[in-house]
Amino acid sequence: MSNIISDALVKFDRDVFLEAVKKALNDGTDPMVLVRDLQEGMRLVGERFKTGNYFLSELMMSADLFSQAMKLIEPKLEGMVRETIGKILIGTPKGDIHDLGKNIFSTVAKGAGFEVVDLGVDVPAERFVEAVEDVKPDILGFSALITTAFESMKTVADALTERGLRDDLKIIVGGGVTIDKVLTYVGADAQTIDAVEGLALCRKFVGQSVGAEKI
Ligand code: B12
CATH class of the missing domain: 1.10.1240.10 (Methionine synthase domain)
Structure with a gap:
């Protein structure tokens, strides 16, 4: 192209x-x-x-x-912000400082009515876990652009499972270098390299109909 x-x-x-x-x-x-x-x-x-x-x-x-x-x-x-349809906690995991894609996805998600809590970049595993406890999000979004971040995401997901915080939480992984194998490795629920597809998946997670944004 x-x-x-x-x-x-x-x-x-x-x-x-x-x-x-x-x-x-x-x-x-x-x-x-x-x-x-x-x-x-x-x-x-x-x-x-x-x-x-x-x-x-x-x-x-x-x-x-x-x-x-x-x-x-x-x-x-x-766009048009309507009532809040769910809460997304998002961050770039430890070892990774890329944030352009994370910021786009956050903007798109806010525009669709999600409350988005952004932890920033190079976020340590403990910070993610503490924030899941405090914020009680419906969805945890990781934005990962370098392969070393894969291990960091797995550490977070494992820690959440250990603390019994994983059952009602959906995890989605986004970012240019991720592939569907990351999903299994991290133990996430979804993976995407496209903000619009990510939004459709998040809407599905909170029980909203999907359609218009699926391209
Ligand atoms: C810009 C860039 C940088 C900038 C980052 C600026 C910033 N503020 O983010 C700077 C110059 C700082 C940088 C630094 C480095 N970079 Co860099 N960088 C890139 C580059 C060229 C573009 C990334 C990007 O922003 N793409 C555009 C955005 C919009 O795309 P995206 O992130 O995929 O986001 C979209 C979707 O994925 C989705 N999305 C994103 N996040 C999320 C999250 C959720 C929850 C959802 C649902 C969706 C979603 O929405 C977005 C819109 O559709 C890539 C090349 C590439 N092919 O990606 C290399 C790249 C990622 N960098 C790379 C490297 C190696 C580095 C450095 C280590 C270089 C160095 N020697 O120092 C450092 C990293 C330091 C660190 N510890 O993180 C490698 C990683 C290789 C690897 N396999 O690990 C890449 C792939 C380049 C390459 N081909 O070698 N980099």
Whole structure:
């Protein structure tokens, strides 16, 4: 896939990139379509980093551009907040500091009526467990972008089971590098690499009908 937004992000062409995002929003493009274009751009940057064509500084530049675009898109994502339909506790597990995707999912979930409690990044297992006890969420969401975070998520899930906190709690894992095998490894209930699909799954978990957002 190639389009002006993902191309400009990969080339760090700031002016073209931000203009294209603004234009698409003004033309009424679905904000989630734009999020997917941004995600694709980030995937391409990640590939270049992996193959040694880009360095960490380039990853950081792309993240900065991504955040600037999200500031424009977020008001559209927040949409209409209705009554609260459930509570989601979310965080990026210990060892991982990526948060762009987590923030998108949180915005989308809030827009759909979920109360979202965000613990931030590099969150230790004990902090997740304490927060589950305090907040009593319906859903615990992990956002994991590096493979070392898989072990951290498993530690949390095991600790929750040991303390008898797992029975009424659904766990969902999101984030670019996760695959369905993570689900079994962590002992989660769902896994996704797409915020809209994640929202549909969360709605299902709290007994809300699913349909419109499933793409
Ligand atoms: C941007 C980026 C960074 C930025 C992060 C900025 C930030 N504030 O987040 C910076 C520069 C800081 C960074 C640092 C590092 N990074 Co980095 N980074 C990326 C990059 C290019 C994009 C990630 C991203 O934001 N994608 C866009 C978002 C929107 O996508 P997403 O997270 O998947 O989110 C979507 C869905 O998954 C979903 N979602 C996300 N979370 C959740 C949660 C729930 C509950 C639900 C339902 C849904 C959901 O919703 C989102 C919208 O649809 C990726 C490449 C890639 N292919 O992903 C590498 C990548 C993740 N990084 C990588 C690495 C190695 C690092 C570093 C270790 C580099 C270094 N040598 O220091 C450090 C990590 C330090 C640490 N301890 O965490 C590797 C990880 C490899 C691995 N297998 O572990 C990758 C894959 C690059 C690569 N190909 O090598 N990175």
